[in-house]
Each structure stands twice: as structure tokens, then as C-alpha cells.
Amino acid sequence: MKDKVIVFTHGIDIDGYGCAVLAKLAYSNPEIVYVGNNELDDLLLERWESGELSGYDKVYVTDHCPSESLCQKIDELPEYKELKVKLKVLDHHKDRIKGDYPFVTLEVENKYGAFCGTELFCKDLLEQGLLKLTPAIDDFVEFTRIYDVEWSNPEFEKADKLNNLALVLGREEYVECMTNKLLNNKMFTLSDEENNLIKRFLEEYNRKLKEYVSKVQVVDVDGVKAGYVVSEQLYKNNIIKELRNLPIANEIKFLMIRFTDSDSVSLRSVDSDFDVSAVAKVYGGGGHPFAASFKTANLPKELLELEQE
Numbered sequence: 001m002k003d004k005v006i007v008f009t010h011g012i013d014i015d016g017y018g019c020a021v022l023a024k025l026a027y028s029n030p031e032i033v034y035v036g037n038n039e040l041d042d043l044l045l046e047r048w049e050s051g052e053l054s055g056y057d058k059v060y061v062t063d064h065c066p067s068e069s070l071c072q073k074i075d076e077l078p079e080y081k082e083l084k085v086k087l088k089v090l091d092h093h094k095d096r097i098k099g100d101y102p103f104v105t106l107e108v109e110n111k112y113g114a115f116c117g118t119e120l121f122c123k124d125l126l127e128q129g130l131l132k133l134t135p136a137i138d139d140f141v142e143f144t145r146i147y148d149v150e151w152s153n154p155e156f157e158k159a160d161k162l163n164n165l166a167l168v169l170g171r172e173e174y175v176e177c178m179t180n181k182l183l184n185n186k187m188f189t190l191s192d193e194e195n196n197l198i199k200r201f202l203e204e205y206n207r208k209l210k211e212y213v214s215k216v217q218v219v220d221v222d223g224v225k226a227g228y229v230v231s232e233q234l235y236k237n238n239i240i241k242e243l244r245n246l247p248i249a250n251e252i253k254f255l256m257i258r259f260t261d262s263d264s265v266s267l268r269s270v271d272s273d274f275d276v277s278a279v280a281k282v283y284g285g286g287g288h289p290f291a292a293s294f295k296t297a298n299l300p301k302e303l304l305e306l307e308q309e
């Protein structure tokens with residue numbers, strides 16, 4: 001398709017990357033903008049106000065959605081009229097917006113299960129006749145969906161491989177690799193080389209995970225026993241998962257993880273009756289009863305000192 005398009009896609013996981021892959025299959029040279037969790041409004045407005053978006057025939061937002069207030073503005077204000085016509089938002093995240101807007105398609109689930117962003121974009125491109133569905137594209141979209149929203153699916157392990165490959169290759173190379181794979185193959189398979197990369201990645205990952213789990217120390221946080229460990233964000237879900245099966249889980253109410261690759265401390269409950277968001281609040285953060293966080297700068301000094309021991 002000759003149209004000049006720009007795609008603002010969620011840039012933090014393979015669902016957002018999958019949308020970039022499909023854009024590259026459907027359009028020649030689409031501009032892809034990877035967007036973090038809280039950046040979309042600013043990025044859209046910046047590029048709109050600079051006049052840049054006027055140079056595109058179509059503006060997609062995939063696996064993500066502007067805020068309610070921005071959607072309202074685009075819908076109602078005359079200065080956004082041109083953007084309103086070009087914009088197409090395809091998202092599957094519940095609760096991001098409440099209202100109905102002509103440029104937003106928000107589909108969370110149907111009777112077959114939950115949607116993902118890549119799937120919604122695929123449907124849209126197929127309906128427009130811009131993409132021809134092959135078994136390879138079908139599988140790629142389905143694996144991405146399972147990874148994103150259906151963790152109990154028996155095929156999850158296969159789907160998880162895509163995520164592992166993305167972690168090994170990095171975002172740009174993953175998108176490149178998948179685009180070429182889908183362009184050149186009828187069936188979706190991973191090469192021996194890709195499988196080996198994933199295998200080596202997992203070996204190293206599991207080695208480090210074991211190491212982190214073994215380093216959890218029991219500490220006292222305002223009179224409550226907690227586990228404390230330092231790790232990369234990538235390990236947070238699996239550290240708590242492993243920990244729940246160990247004797248230390250009986251000793252502690254929650255786990256505190258100071259991340260080395262972000263300036264935040266994550267709190268996860270071990271005992272389901274214990275509300276970690278209350279602890280996070282004490283340190284200037286917040287979150288949910290089972291998972292919360294606060295800024296590393298607010299971490300009690302004693303805990304930082306403990307790391308040196």
C-alpha cells in the first residue's frame with residue numbers, strides 16, 4: 001500500500017512489536033514510533049502540533065490508547081479535525097477510556113477469549129484488504145495473543161518462546177526478523193539458530209534466577225518480616241513464584257525487590273492477606289494489594305547498607 005502511515009505502538013512487549021511487524025507487511029515504509037506506558041499523549045500532541053502528522057495519510061495507535069481527555073479533545077475541538085479523520089486507535093486494554101469515540105476501537109474479549117493489540121490490528125488490515133492472511137501470519141498473531149492475554153493456554157510455552165526471542169534480539173531486530181519470516185514463509189517456524197539462541201538465553205536466565213532467589217534476605221520493615229533482594233526487572237515475577245515454594249515463604253509477609261535497571265522498588269505479597277500497597281504508601285508509592293512499588297530514593301538506608309554486607 002502506497003499510503004504514508006505512522007504507527008504509534010506500545011513499545012514494551014511483543015504485542016506492541018507484533019503491530020509493527022504487521023504494519024511493515026501491509027505498508028511500504030511505515031514510520032513506527034514505540035511508545036512507553038505514559039508517553040502516548042505527549043508524543044501524539046508533540047508530533048501533531050509540529051505539523052508532522054499532517055504529512056501522513058493515516059495515523060494508527062496500536063495496543064495503546066490516548067487518555068480520555070485527549071480523546072475528548074480530538075473528538076470535539078475543531079483544531080483536531082484533521083487528526084480525527086486520520087486517526088485510528090486499536091486497543092484491548094480495559095478501563096483506559098470510558099467514552100465512545102469514532103476513531104477508537106476498544107475490544108477486550110469475545111466468546112473465544114481475550115483479544116490482543118496485534119490481533120485487532122490484523123483484523124483491521126484484513127478488513128481493509130491491506131494484508132493477505134497466511135498460516136504463518138495467523139500463527140504469529142495467535143502466539144502473540146496467547147503470550148499477551150492467555151497464560152493458561154496449553155500453547156503458552158511456544159508463545160513464550162517469541163517473547164524470549166524478542167529479549168535476546170532486542171525490539172528492532174525482533175521486528176525485522178519476524179517481518180522477514182512472515183514475508184518469506186507460508187508456515188510459522190523458528191529456525192535452529194533461533195531455537196538455540198532461546199535455549200542459551202533460558203539457561204542463563206534460570207542460572208541468574210536461582211542466584212537471585214538464593215540471595216533473598218529476611219529483613220524487618222516497620223515491624224513486619226519481609227524478603228529483600230536486588231535484581232533486574234525481568235526476574236521479578238519468577239523470583240516471587242520460586243520463593244512461594246520455599247520455606248522462607250512461611251517467614252515473610254512480602255518480598256521487596258530493588259531493581260538495578262530502574263529507580264523503583266517492587267513489593268509483592270507472599271501472604272495473600274497482607275496488603276503491600278499500604279507499605280508502598282508509607283514510602284511515597286502505591287499500587288495494588290498484591291503488587292506495589294515506590295521510588296528507590298525513598299528506600300530505608302538500612303536496606304541499602306545491607307546490600308554492602
Ligand SMILES: [Mn+2]
Nearest residue numbers: 015063117148
Ligand atoms: Mn497488549
